[in-house]
Amino acid sequence: MGTKPGWRGSPIVSLSREVKQPIVEPQASPAKLREISLRARDRVIKMGLTDKSVHVGASLSVLDILVSIYFGRGLRKSGDRPTERDWLILSKGHAVPALYAVLAEGGILEEEQLYKIRAIDGLEGHPDYRQEGVDVSTGSLGQGLSIAAGIAYAMRLDGTEDRHRIYVILGDGELDEGQVWEAAATVSHLGLHSVVAIVDVNGFQLDGPTEKIKTKGDIPARWESLGWNVIEVDGHDYEMLLEALRQADSSRRPTAIIAYTRRGRGIGFLEATGGQHLDPRRARSIE
Amino acid sequence: MTLVEREALSRMSIRDAVGRALLALGEADPDVVVITADVARSTRTAWFGQRFPRRFVNIGISEQDMVDFAAGLALAGKKPYAAAFAMFLMRAWEQIRNTVDRMNLDVKLIGTHSGFSDHGDGASHQSLEDIALMRVLHNMTVVVPADPPQAYKAVLAVHDHVRGPAYIRVGRDYSPPVTDPDAEYVLGRLETLREGSDAAVITAGPVAANALAAAELLERRLGVAVAVYNLHTVKPLDAWGLARVAQRHGVVFVVEEHFPRGGIFGAVVETLAQLHPVPVYPVAATGYGHSARSVMDLYRAQGLDAEGIARRIAEKLSEHRA
Numbered sequence: 222m223g224t225k226p227g228w229r230g231s232p233i234v235s236l237s238r239e240v241k242q243p244i245v246e247p248q249a250s251p252a253k254l255r256e257i258s259l260r261a262r263d264r265v266i267k268m269g270l271t272d273k274s275v276h277v278g279a280s281l282s283v284l285d286i287l288v289s290i291y292f293g294r295g296l297r298k299s300g301d302r303p304t305e306r307d308w309l310i311l312s313k314g315h316a317v318p319a320l321y322a323v324l325a326e327g328g329i330l331e332e333e334q335l336y337k338i339r340a341i342d343g344l345e346g347h348p349d350y351r352q353e354g355v356d357v358s359t360g361s362l363g364q365g366l367s368i369a370a371g372i373a374y375a376m377r378l379d380g381t382e383d384r385h386r387i388y389v390i391l392g393d394g395e396l397d398e399g400q401v402w403e404a405a406a407t408v409s410h411l412g413l414h415s416v417v418a419i420v421d422v423n424g425f426q427l428d429g430p431t432e433k434i435k436t437k438g439d440i441p442a443r444w445e446s447l448g449w450n451v452i453e454v455d456g457h458d459y460e461m462l463l464e465a466l467r468q469a470d471s472s473r474r475p476t477a478i479i480a481y482t483r484r485g486r487g488i489g490f491l492e493a494t495g496g497q498h499l500d501p502r503r504a505r506s507i508e
Numbered sequence: 509m510t511l512v513e514r515e516a517l518s519r520m521s522i523r524d525a526v527g528r529a530l531l532a533l534g535e536a537d538p539d540v541v542v543i544t545a546d547v548a549r550s551t552r553t554a555w556f557g558q559r560f561p562r563r564f565v566n567i568g569i570s571e572q573d574m575v576d577f578a579a580g581l582a583l584a585g586k587k588p589y590a591a592a593f594a595m596f597l598m599r600a601w602e603q604i605r606n607t608v609d610r611m612n613l614d615v616k617l618i619g620t621h622s623g624f625s626d627h628g629d630g631a632s633h634q635s636l637e638d639i640a641l642m643r644v645l646h647n648m649t650v651v652v653p654a655d656p657p658q659a660y661k662a663v664l665a666v667h668d669h670v671r672g673p674a675y676i677r678v679g680r681d682y683s684p685p686v687t688d689p690d691a692e693y694v695l696g697r698l699e700t701l702r703e704g705s706d707a708a709v710i711t712a713g714p715v716a717a718n719a720l721a722a723a724e725l726l727e728r729r730l731g732v733a734v735a736v737y738n739l740h741t742v743k744p745l746d747a748w749g750l751a752r753v754a755q756r757h758g759v760v761f762v763v764e765e766h767f768p769r770g771g772i773f774g775a776v777v778e779t780l781a782q783l784h785p786v787p788v789y790p791v792a793a794t795g796y797g798h799s800a801r802s803v804m805d806l807y808r809a810q811g812l813d814a815e816g817i818a819r820r821i822a823e824k825l826s827e828h829r830a
């Protein structure tokens with residue numbers, strides 16, 4: 222029993238991590254965005270067919286939002302400090318296939334990596350910050366907006382909050398989580414205008430239609446009542462999405478973009494039923 | 509630390525010492541940000557807020573939001589300290605687990621009013637589970653200082669040496685100094701508070717004072733020499749230090765202001781079972797507390813005052829000898 226235990230602090234991975242984000246043709250035109258989204262949809266569906274637990278429905282509803290941010294508005298960097306760049310937090314982490322599909326478009330992920338989603342040696346089933354291009358680990362709903370508020374406050378301390386934006390993408394089902402409203406009040410109270418919350422209102426949550434599970438009230442009014450700059454858009458309309466992102470860039474108040482979407486957008490039977498998962502046996506009909 | 513400061517520290521409450529330590533950190537490190545959840549005055553973080561208003565956020569009564577807000581600050585390169593009553597910080601355990609600990613973020617959590625120290629407010633405010641909940645987390649460091657000077661030094665040491673999440677558990681009130689004020693504070697090293705050959709007590713936090721007083725009683729009344737060790741760093745703990753204690757004394761008592769399951773008792777048993785198995789007995793909380801006019805009333809009711817601890821140790825030792 223001779224050896225002395227030394228003090229071993231654990232290393233921080235997060236702070237030294239080089240942040241990579243795909244910046245491919247920001248300011249791409251709506252027509253170009255549609256092309257990108259078609260390719261990305263194709264990837265999401267293929268991911269859904271390789272593993273039937275993949276959340277295809279929620280990924281397809283959020284996809285145009287992600288495409289608009291990454292390739293329409295673009296994510297920017299102005300320096301090497303973590304407060305000198307834009308952030309994207311996919312708070313509805315189960316839609317990560319959409320993020321992977323977009324990262325593949327941006328050259329951060331290899332095409333073949335996508336189809337090892339949820340495999341032991343493949344991509345994680347929810348966002349994991351150890352993966353290049355993923356800013357923050359999520360998966361447990363309701364936490365992204367609070368994390369964004371902390372990042373925004375750090376930007377304020379470093380004097381960069383006018384230059385950069387933190388995009389937080391939430392689901393409408395996620396609004397059941399009380400913490401979302403704790404954070405919505407915090408962001409507004411502190412006037413953190415670098416925070417842009419985007420609610421993907423696809424009308425469904427895991428166990429069924431959102432209104433059947435738990436009332437969501439008047440979603441825009443809830444954000445407005447807390448002092449947010451609220452913009453309602455069709456979440457599959459690039460002109461509207463890009464205009465909302467432009468407004469958020471110049472807003473002096475935090476912006477909530479309420480994006481009405483269709484779960485399973487692009488796949489008829491998923492859209493109709495609000496379905497979430499694909500059955501590999503139906504692969505042929507989907508193709 | 510000057511002599512005057514040291515004098516002052518030994519007379520103040522443990523939460524005052526933490527408030528002072530945060531002020532010192534604020535001066536020394538411009539990246540330190542302090543957050544609290546509508547308990548700025550109770551946790552003494554208000555002092556930091558007065559001195560560094562830009563680097564202080566009172567986030568309201570929303571502990572879950574507070575923890576993830578701190579995570580965001582850490583992701584963005586700051587060094588956040590989030591302080592609340594230990595009991596209510598536990599409300600954000602899942603945020604701590606899934607966001608702070610899973611990403612190994614440099615977030616420091618300070619749980620005040622721990623154990624029975626919030627005597628007046630009663631069982632709803634007394635935390636008897638927090639060490640277990642924090643200790644089980646993969647990356648978390650857990651520190652339980654015994655008295656105000658040690659709390660002060662512990663906060664500074666954690667800041668300097670722990671890169672990643674840490675939980676610092678402190679009480680509310682004055683706790684009599686038990687550590688040598690001149691001693692260097694070494695994270696992760698078991699500290700000897702009292703020598704003795706007949707049995708060993710492992711303890712941490714303000715209840716250490718009662719454990720020491722119990723050892724004095726046993727010596728005076730029964731001539732039993734009990735050593736007392738301060739396990740101020742519960743995770744990662746001084747495994748070989750504990751093993752040497754077990755080897756030297758053969759029987760170990762764990763005195764803690766916490767339920768024994770998963771607490772310091774749990775930590776000691778897990779360690780000794782592997783390195784040097786000996787009988788280990790808990791002297792810990794026996795049930796939820798109750799409001800009381802003084803923390804001593806609660807200690808007495810739970811058998812955690814000097815008399816109660818001494819009685820339990822004497823009973824067990826006589827069983828051993830029989």
